[in-house]
Amino acid sequence: MTGLSTLPDPAQFAASYFVVGSLGEILVIELERNGTLASSYYDGMSWHLDFKITFSGGPSQDFSTIALNGDQRFYGLTNGTISEYRWELNSPLEFIYVGKVLAPIPA
Numbered sequence: 309m310t311g312l313s314t315l316p317d318p319a320q321f322a323a324s325y326f327v328v329g330s331l332g333e334i335l336v337i338e339l340e341r342n343g344t345l346a347s348s349y350y351d352g353m354s355w356h357l358d359f360k361i362t363f364s365g366g367p368s369q370d371f372s373t374i375a376l377n378g379d380q381r382f383y384g385l386t387n388g389t390i391s392e393y394r395w396e397l398n399s400p401l402e403f404i405y406v407g408k409v410l411a412p413i414p415a
Contacts, residue, residue, distance in 0.1 A: 325378065331353070335348075371385060
């Protein structure tokens with residue numbers, strides 16, 4: 309079980325599957341203890357490990373929680389605010405800021 313002690317407590321992972329041309333691709337993101345992200349990417353042929361995600365625009369990326377969906381969207385929670393980012397199929401490791409997610413106020 310080498311390496312488990314380096315994972316956040318509890319570890320947070322998010323994954324998304326998408327298709328580019330005829331190949332299925334997978335993006336896996338890990339939220340590290342310090343709020344930064346580590347990622348692995350499957351390009352339909354092989355895995356690429358430990359890639360850095362770059363962000364274009366948006367507030368601080370000091371995330372406390374993360375999520376991905378199947379529509380090429382990444383969500384990160386920072387200081388009570390959910391920020392939405394998107395990525396292009398040909399560049400899944402560059403996240404482009406979309407805006408804040410407005411959460412409904414509970415009644």
